[in-house]
Amino acid sequence: MQRETRQRRLIMEILLNSMDHPDALTVFRRAQDKKAKVSIGTVYRTLELLVKEGKALKFYDANAIARYDAKTDFHHHLICKICGKVEDLDVSLFKSDQMIKEIEEKTHFKDIEYHLTIYGICEDCAKRGNRES
Amino acid sequence: MQRETRQRRLIMEILLNSMDHPDALTVFRRAQDKKAKVSIGTVYRTLELLVKEGKALKFYDANAIARYDAKTDFHHHLICKICGKVEDLDVSLFKSDQMIKEIEEKTHFKDIEYHLTIYGICEDCAKRGNRES
DNA sequence: TTTTGTGCAAACCGTTTGCATGGAG
DNA sequence: CTCCATGCAAACGGTTTGCACAAAA
Numbered sequence: 001m002q003r004e005t006r007q008r009r010l011i012m013e014i015l016l017n018s019m020d021h022p023d024a025l026t027v028f029r030r031a032q033d034k035k036a037k038v039s040i041g042t043v044y045r046t047l048e049l050l051v052k053e054g055k056a057l058k059f060y061d062a063n064a065i066a067r068y069d070a071k072t073d074f075h076h077h078l079i080c081k082i083c084g085k086v087e088d089l090d091v092s093l094f095k096s097d098q099m100i101k102e103i104e105e106k107t108h109f110k111d112i113e114y115h116l117t118i119y120g121i122c123e124d125c126a127k128r129g130n131r132e133s
Numbered sequence: 134m135q136r137e138t139r140q141r142r143l144i145m146e147i148l149l150n151s152m153d154h155p156d157a158l159t160v161f162r163r164a165q166d167k168k169a170k171v172s173i174g175t176v177y178r179t180l181e182l183l184v185k186e187g188k189a190l191k192f193y194d195a196n197a198i199a200r201y202d203a204k205t206d207f208h209h210h211l212i213c214k215i216c217g218k219v220e221d222l223d224v225s226l227f228k229s230d231q232m233i234k235e236i237e238e239k240t241h242f243k244d245i246e247y248h249l250t251i252y253g254i255c256e257d258c259a260k261r262g263n264r265e266s
Numbered sequence: 267t268t269t270t271g272t273g274c275a276a277a278c279c280g281t282t283t284g285c286a287t288g289g290a291g
Numbered sequence: 292c293t294c295c296a297t298g299c300a301a302a303c304g305g306t307t308t309g310c311a312c313a314a315a316a
Contacts, residue, residue, distance in 0.1 A: 002295090003289085003290050005289075005290070006289095007296080007297070023280085024280080037298090038298090039298045039299070040281090040298095041282080041283085041297075041300090042296075042297055044282075045296085045297085060193045060197050064193050064199065064280085064306090065280070066197065066280080078240060078242055089236070103222075103251060103253075104253075107211060107253075108255065108256035109211055109253030109255055109256075110253060110254045111253055112252070112253040113251075113252050113253070114249060114250065114251040114252065116249050117247065118236060118245060118246075118247040119246050119247065120237075120243060120244055121242060121244045122242055123241035123242075126243050135270085136269090136270060136316075138271060138272080138314080138315075139314095140271080141271090156305090157305080157306080158305085170273090171272085171273090172272065172273045173273095174272075174273070174275090174306090175271080175272055175273075177305090178272085178307090179271095197280090197281095197305085198305070199306080
């Protein structure tokens with residue numbers, strides 16, 4: 001049912017080696033940098049496939065552009081309001097199991113999952129005095 | 134510098150009376166229901182203005198469509214993975230002050246704010262047996 | 267009258283999709 | 292050989308924008 005193609009291996013490899021939560025176009029460019037042939041359509045289709053398989057995470061940045069990363073350990077994202085840089089944030093900071101339990105207890109929702117996107121000002125931009133990038 | 138127009142009053146009123154976090158098109162339709170004349174472009178411009186003024190919140194739903202609500206008390210959102218319904222969730226569930234303090238201590242970010250979008254399955258959809266809407 | 271806001275429609279741009287072809291199994 | 296995957300390009304759809312006109316101050 002699912003076939004292993006050159007393109008799928010390529011895109012998964014790029015995602016695994018990308019620590020900056022790339023969008024589809026960035027993945028596409030990294031493929032080109034490797035002199036590998038892929039189309040942007042295939043990049044989109046493959047990234048969505050990885051998300052459905054649970055091998056990648058998808059979230060939207062402040063410009064509503066879809067960002068992806070290879071799912072390793074669960075973590076949240078910290079986005080700089082000035083320069084847009086995205087950093088990972090360890091989920092253990094937030095006692096997520098306890099939180100999910102609390103939510104399930106206090107609401108009628110089941111099968112809860114969440115992604116926390118935190119906005120702030122990164123060290124570099126704070127030093128620069130909050131200028132626009 | 135800022136002028137009070139019929140359209141701005143209208144859109145703010147619609148947003149204040151909408152408890153379902155409408156997108157721009159929904160706000161536009163509600164204006165039409167009131168037999169009020171506005172263009173979709175003005176709706177977008179005005180909603181963005183309200184966000185910049187801090188009078189409205191903006192976030193993206195699971196389909197990357199911008200949703201708005203009049204900013205009253207700070208709260209999070211609970212979105213049903215099946216039917217897409219959006220509910221409010223009291224922020225007090227999550228000890229947000231403590232969490233922000235923790236984040237500021239453990240990262241180098243400043244001026245932190247966050248919006249938590251939680252996905253789950255609502256009571257109605259759970260009863261229906263998780264069918265697609 | 268001056269200046270900002272609106273309506274309209276075209277442009278934008280990230281993303282999806284139809285279809286003919288290619289390649290995995 | 293069969294099907295699923297890919298490439299290509301067109302279409303999609305939410306959002307933005309330029310410009311002439313309207314209306315607030």
